[in-house]
Amino acid sequence: MSPANRRRVTSRATGASLSGVRRVRLPNGLTVLLREMPQAPLVSIWCWYRVGSRDERPGFTGITHWVEHMNFKGTRTIPKSEVTRRVELAGGTWNGYTYLDVTTYFETVQKAAMEAMIRLEASRMSECLYPKTEVERERTVVISELQGGENDPRSFLDKEVTGTALQAHPYRWPTIGYLSDLQAIDRDDLYRHYRAYYVPNNAVLALAGDFRAAEALRMVRRWFGPIRRGAPIPAIRTVEPEQSGERRVVVRRPSGAVYLDIAWPSPAATDQEFPALLVLDGVLLGGPSVNIWAGGRGRGPSKSSRLYRALVEGDLASEVASTLLPTAYPFLYRVTATAREGVEPQRVEAALLAEIERLARGDVGERDLERARNQFLARYALDCESVTDVAHQIGFFETVADHRLLLGLPERVLAVQAADVTRLARQRLSALRRTVGHLLPADDAPANGPAERTT
Amino acid sequence: MSRAAATAPGAMGTLPRRTLLPNGLVVVVRRNPASPSITLRLTFEAGAAFDPPDRAGTSEMTAATIDRGCGSLGASEIAERFDFIGASCVTRSRRDALEMETRLLARHLPDVLDLLRSIVREPAFPEAEVERERAQLLTAIAERDQDTRQVAEETLAALLYPPGHPYHASALGDRESAGRIGRGELVAFHARRVAPAGAVVVVAGDVEPDRAFDAIAERFGSWTSATAGAGRADVPDPPALPGRLARVRPIAGKTQADIGFGFPAMRRTSDEMPAAMVLSSALGEFSLGGRLGATVREKAGLAYYAYSRVSAGRAAGAIVARAGVTMAETRRAVDLMRRTLATAVARGFTPKEIADSKQALAASVSRHLETNPDAASFLADCEFYGLGIDYPGRLPALIAGVTRADVHALAEKYLNLDRCVLVVAGPDLKEEELA
Numbered sequence: 001m002s003p004a005n006r007r008r009v010t011s012r013a014t015g016a017s018l019s020g021v022r023r024v025r026l027p028n029g030l031t032v033l034l035r036e037m038p039q040a041p042l043v044s045i046w047c048w049y050r051v052g053s054r055d056e057r058p059g060f061t062g063i064t065h066w067v068e069h070m071n072f073k074g075t076r077t078i079p080k081s082e083v084t085r086r087v088e089l090a091g092g093t094w095n096g097y098t099y100l101d102v103t104t105y106f107e108t109v110q111k112a113a114m115e116a117m118i119r120l121e122a123s124r125m126s127e128c129l130y131p132k133t134e135v136e137r138e139r140t141v142v143i144s145e146l147q148g149g150e151n152d153p154r155s156f157l158d159k160e161v162t163g164t165a166l167q168a169h170p171y172r173w174p175t176i177g178y179l180s181d182l183q184a185i186d187r188d189d190l191y192r193h194y195r196a197y198y199v200p201n202n203a204v205l206a207l208a209g210d211f212r213a214a215e216a217l218r219m220v221r222r223w224f225g226p227i228r229r230g231a232p233i234p235a236i237r238t239v240e241p242e243q244s245g246e247r248r249v250v251v252r253r254p255s256g257a258v259y260l261d262i263a264w265p266s267p268a269a270t271d272q273e274f275p276a277l278l279v280l281d282g283v284l285l286g287g288p289s290v291n292i293w294a295g296g297r298g299r300g301p302s303k304s305s306r307l308y309r310a311l312v313e314g315d316l317a318s319e320v321a322s323t324l325l326p327t328a329y330p331f332l333y334r335v336t337a338t339a340r341e342g343v344e345p346q347r348v349e350a351a352l353l354a355e356i357e358r359l360a361r362g363d364v365g366e367r368d369l370e371r372a373r374n375q376f377l378a379r380y381a382l383d384c385e386s387v388t389d390v391a392h393q394i395g396f397f398e399t400v401a402d403h404r405l406l407l408g409l410p411e412r413v414l415a416v417q418a419a420d421v422t423r424l425a426r427q428r429l430s431a432l433r434r435t436v437g438h439l440l441p442a443d444d445a446p447a448n449g450p451a452e453r454t455t
Numbered sequence: 456m457s458r459a460a461a462t463a464p465g466a467m468g469t470l471p472r473r474t475l476l477p478n479g480l481v482v483v484v485r486r487n488p489a490s491p492s493i494t495l496r497l498t499f500e501a502g503a504a505f506d507p508p509d510r511a512g513t514s515e516m517t518a519a520t521i522d523r524g525c526g527s528l529g530a531s532e533i534a535e536r537f538d539f540i541g542a543s544c545v546t547r548s549r550r551d552a553l554e555m556e557t558r559l560l561a562r563h564l565p566d567v568l569d570l571l572r573s574i575v576r577e578p579a580f581p582e583a584e585v586e587r588e589r590a591q592l593l594t595a596i597a598e599r600d601q602d603t604r605q606v607a608e609e610t611l612a613a614l615l616y617p618p619g620h621p622y623h624a625s626a627l628g629d630r631e632s633a634g635r636i637g638r639g640e641l642v643a644f645h646a647r648r649v650a651p652a653g654a655v656v657v658v659a660g661d662v663e664p665d666r667a668f669d670a671i672a673e674r675f676g677s678w679t680s681a682t683a684g685a686g687r688a689d690v691p692d693p694p695a696l697p698g699r700l701a702r703v704r705p706i707a708g709k710t711q712a713d714i715g716f717g718f719p720a721m722r723r724t725s726d727e728m729p730a731a732m733v734l735s736s737a738l739g740e741f742s743l744g745g746r747l748g749a750t751v752r753e754k755a756g757l758a759y760y761a762y763s764r765v766s767a768g769r770a771a772g773a774i775v776a777r778a779g780v781t782m783a784e785t786r787r788a789v790d791l792m793r794r795t796l797a798t799a800v801a802r803g804f805t806p807k808e809i810a811d812s813k814q815a816l817a818a819s820v821s822r823h824l825e826t827n828p829d830a831a832s833f834l835a836d837c838e839f840y841g842l843g844i845d846y847p848g849r850l851p852a853l854i855a856g857v858t859r860a861d862v863h864a865l866a867e868k869y870l871n872l873d874r875c876v877l878v879v880a881g882p883d884l885k886e887e888e889l890a
Contacts, residue, residue: 039489040825054783072743084742085811108820137756140781145759147710148779151881152605254708256597266657289715300545303534313530338728341594370729371539382558385490 011165018384021394022213027231033403035208036053037387043209044108044391047121048301048399050204051197051283052173054236054329060193062177062313065098067194071105072096075127078120083388086116093388099170101328102399103197103353108388111210115219122223123203125198143183144174149195154336155254157439163330164249165263165435169240171331188344197297199230208390209387227279238263247435252442258317258339259347261437264429266333269326272399274413277333277422277428281312281324282337282356282372283421284335288324290409291383293392302375306355311337316348328400333428345438359425364418376413471834471844472664479652481858482671483834483844484664487827493660494827497575498835499552499646499687504621504769510635512592512628514548516666519588520641521546521649522711526578531809536570544571548626551690551768553649554838558828561661565670572674576648580641592633599627600607606880608703608712615717616693616875622770635868648679653688655838658695659831690769693719693825696874696881701890705883711879712785715778716792718819718869723840729853729859731774731862731869732766736812737804737862738796739763750795751778757788769840774869782882789879789889793872801868803863815852 001127022034038313051064074080087094090113093230096105105124106115151156159174166172207216243265267273286302301308301320319338325331339348383391397406471485506513521545523530537544542559555575559567599605611623616622624632656675658667696719719728739747739762751761761778776796780788824830824847837846877889 039487040821041488042822042825067660081742088742088815089818091815091822092821093819109823110821112663133734136751140756141752144757144779144781147757147781150682150710183491254601254706256599256601257594275556300539300543304531304538308534309531312591313587313588315590317593336595340590351655367539371535374541376541378560381490382492385492385828388795388825398850410771 005068007198008024008186015319018390022321023403024217026200026221026225028225029199029390030227031204031290031346032217032225033160033204033398034213035286035390035394036213036215037066037208037390038210040387041106041111042387043111043114043117043211044106044387045114045121045316046104046118046206046391046395047124048204048395049103049197049208050101050233050399051103052099052200053173054100054170055197056173056177059181060185060189061173061321062142062175062182063176063181063189063193064103065177066138066182066185067190067444068096068098068103068105068339069138069142070130070134070190070194071124071128073131073138075123076121076129076195077127077219078123083120083248086113090116093115096114096174100175100325100331103398104395104399106388106391114209114211114216118219119223120311126227126360128193128194130187130191132187135190139182142176143179146179146182149176153439154259156253157251157259157261157437160249160251160433161261161263161437163245163335164437165243165265165332167359168238169329169412170236170238171327171329196230197233198450200224200227201229202233204395204398206391206398208394209237215292220329229272239425240330243433246431249435249437251437251439253273255441256441257341258343258345258441259346259439260337260339261334262349262352262354263332263334263437264433266324266327266428268328268329268330269397269405271330273424273428275409276416276424277324278376278413279372279416280421280424281322281333281358282375283359283368285320285322287320287372288382289376289435290326290406292325294383305405307335307357308422310351310355311348314351316340316343318392320352326345326400345440349436354405356425356429362418362431364421369416369418369421373414373416377410380410399452456886459575460540472846473838473844474668476651476672476676478676479654480675480678481655481838482664482668483655483657483838484667485657485659485824485834486660486662486664487830487832488661490827491661492827493559493561493564493658493662494831495559495571495658496657496831496835497555497571498655498657499553499649500551500653500837501644502551503601503624503626503813504551505644505648505688505692506624506628507640507644510628510640511624511632511633511743512626513636513640514553515628516552516585516592516636517641517644517649518546518548519591520580520584521578521645522574522585524581526573526577527698528573530619531579533570533574536566536813540566542567550622550626551555552580553829556828557833564662564667568670568674574595576678578645580638580645585641586637589633593630594750595618596627596630596633599625600735601706603706603709603711603880606706607715607777607878610702610704610878610880611715611876612719612771614702614878615696615719620693621690622768623695632655637706639837646680651678652680656718656756657831657835659827659834663718664879669826677876688769692722695719695749696876699873699875699877701877701886702879703720703882703884703886703889704878704880705794709881710782712782712879714778714780714789715878716796717875717876717878718774718871720765720774721767722769722771723833728765728767729850729866732816733809733812733854734862735763735765735774735858736816737808738799739817741808741812743849745790745794745812746795746799747776747778751780751788751791755787755791756863757784757791761792784850785879785884786888791878796870797872800866803859803866806859809859809862813854813857817854819852
């Protein structure tokens with residue numbers, strides 16, 4: 001770290017909300033995280049499971065997400081009609097999501113309802129019913145969700161590029177799954193998946209809000225304590241082989257615009273290169289949010305960033321964005337752009353890659369770094385204003401790796417130097433390791449028309 | 456200037472404070488020391504409803520270019536100043552309002568206010584930036600026309616509000632209107648509509664209210680607008696619908712259809728709003744989407760989303776029922792939604808449905824004030840629409856006063872299936888097939 005950057009990172013500077021987390025492990029293996037935040041009479045409860053689309057196999061893609069849907073259908077002690085009703089009667093909001101590494105459910109409610117929510121999550125972990133009629137109804141709902149995603153050409157291109165860039169690791173298929181699998185998965189498949197992964201030793205319960213930790217822990221022990229530990233969950237064994245040549249995919253879909261999507265391998269969140277990639281992305285596009293729930297909520301593009309200037313101010317694209325997710329295993333860093341009307345995608349691609357080359361040549365100044373660091377620190381604080389965001393963040397990082405990884409990120413980002421960014425651009429963002437996707441409008445293309453691939 | 460505190464129950468957290476500057480600008484501050492951050496929201500009476508005739512998209516282009524040059528600063532300098540301190544500034548054009556939302560660390564408030572002062576009061580609208588935005592707008596229009604959700608929403612508005620009504624045209628406009636908007640139009644629109652009178656600034660976050668009031672008065676207190684009118688503008692209500700209007704908007708290659716029923720309803724300030732909120736909750740919001748969610752999604756398994764909403768503004772708004780369904784099931788879903796709506800009119804809702812919706816709505820008010828962006832948005836809305844910054848405190852009692860009979864009467868009054876709009880975006884159906 002250079003003297004200019006040798007700054008002390010205080011909890012006040014980075015959002016005091018993330019310090020002071022208490023971690024407890026119950027005898028059945030459940031990890032409990034507690035963060036007292038008396039700022040408002042609210043409590044946020046997030047129940048996390050270490051199961052995502054990575055834990056699926058061909059023929060069963062989408063099963064994790066479908067299980068998430070089924071777990072709103074009632075339990076042995078809580079009827080279906082009561083699952084979300086109880087949350088809303090407490091003035092609460094609720095939701096859940098499934099992604100590559102995790103499945104999660106949350107409720108943010110008036111503090112008086114905290115124990116009822118803990119009880120609800122304990123019941124969801126151990127007592128869901130999976131009636132066949134509900135399975136069949138939800139099959140068409142999930143298929144409708146898939147079709148809604150395919151209506152969006154960008155979502156379609158994302159799926160194609162991911163499946164091209166990753167050829168072995170289970171991150172390669174979409175979380176929503178493939179239509180053929182969603183048509184074939186049955187009730188017993190779903191229930192088996194639920195029973196295998198919804199066990200306390202595979203879960204994290206994160207609570208933030210207006211409570212006393214000791215009292216909250218008593219409630220957690222009361223409702224989760226009796227749930228029996230399950231069999232250990234097997235680790236993901238497949239490691240994506242190193243890419244040794246550029247891959248390209250051209251998709252033709254009905255679309256109002258031309259889209260680009262370029263992906264490179266990204267390190268896991270625990271990798272020492274992850275903070276450097278956060279800074280690299282900061283120089284290129286203002287930096288990502290490490291809160292995938294807040295997801296840069298309400299933020300526009302960073303208009304001083306290099307790619308905004310090169311592509312949008314360069315009159316080549318109407319929009320440019322990037323995605324860098326904290327994942328348990330190596331995934332993809334990607335930059336997407338919408339070509340301006342009348343601009344060939346090749347020109348957008350060339351200008352985009354020229355900015356990567358610039359980084360690889362070592363053109364990274366101290367002001368670039370300081371701006372990227374400042375943007376990271378500000379976003380880190382802004383994305384942790386609420387009890388919902390704090391419980392999400394500590395729970396997410398604990399599920400993917402360890403919540404202390406999140407607490408240590410500001411120090412690690414401040415330590416990133418220009419040489420780190422240059423090395424990363426040369427090694428990780430090389431031409432040999434990239435996958436380039438173009439989506440071209442094809443008004444007469446069938447809705448499920450094939451994508452063209454070249455490798 | 457008077458600095459009044461709103462009267463609100465303690466459950467709503469820190470009370471907001473309000474002041475009116477002599478130039479008509481209203482400033483609202485809500486302190487929240489929980490996080491070292493601030494959300495600053497500026498709301499102007501400059502939404503798409505105020506676009507000049509034949510120039511739909513003017514507000515949108517003004518919002519997109521207002522921060523691309525001001526005073527002695529070019530677009531790059533402005534962007535660098537925001538980005539270097541990690542602040543974000545997002546401008547949006549909505550139906551009634553043009554909004555600027557800035558999120559920042561609290562220690563940067565003076566710098567950000569200096570910048571906003573210049574952006575709001577002295578925008579340059581450089582020719583090159585306007586031309587660039589026009590090109591981007593054309594791309595956005597092309598994307599919109601391929602998006603079933605956006606097409607459904609735009610078509611609902613176009614049918615609920617006849618040509619010539621301020622809510623009729625799309626906020627983005629079309630290719631022709633985009634071609635008619637140049638720098639001169641943006642300069643004129645800004646001079647006419649982006650003015651202190653009728654505007655609202657909300658500061659939510661880690662700042663002493665008096666300090667925020669002084670800082671804003673220092674930057675905006677001397678601002679006067681020669682051409683802008685004082686006070687709040689009126690937007691006329693639309694005429695009654697002539698009957699039942701159905702419109703199909705086919706879009707090739709889509710896998711999901713978007714369905715929308717629209718029923719003309721009331722203004723944002725109407726006394727009927729609390730009952731309308733309860734009606735919409737029971738119809739399509741509570742739990743898994745109220746009755747619409749229960750019938751279309753949970754029982755029939757037809758849709759990933761099925762819901763309702765009340766959208767009300769300066770002019771009378773609408774109660775809208777929406778769903779996204781598999782193409783092949785479009786007609787079945789339309790029938791099911793229609794039957795669900797008809798049953799709500801014929802029989803009303805059960806006592807349990809009404810009690811649940813009332814409790815959920817009343818109990819959730821304080822949650823909408825938890826984060827700085829949420830609080831800034833809620834309070835700006837309350838002030839902009841003349842509801843008062845004590846509205847969050849009063850709302851639970853207003854909802855508690857709604858009866859089951861009120862909701863049924865409202866359903867009978869507004870959910871008239873013989874005088875409504877039905878839109879389907881995606882499949883190539885004949886409009887008669889939807890009858």
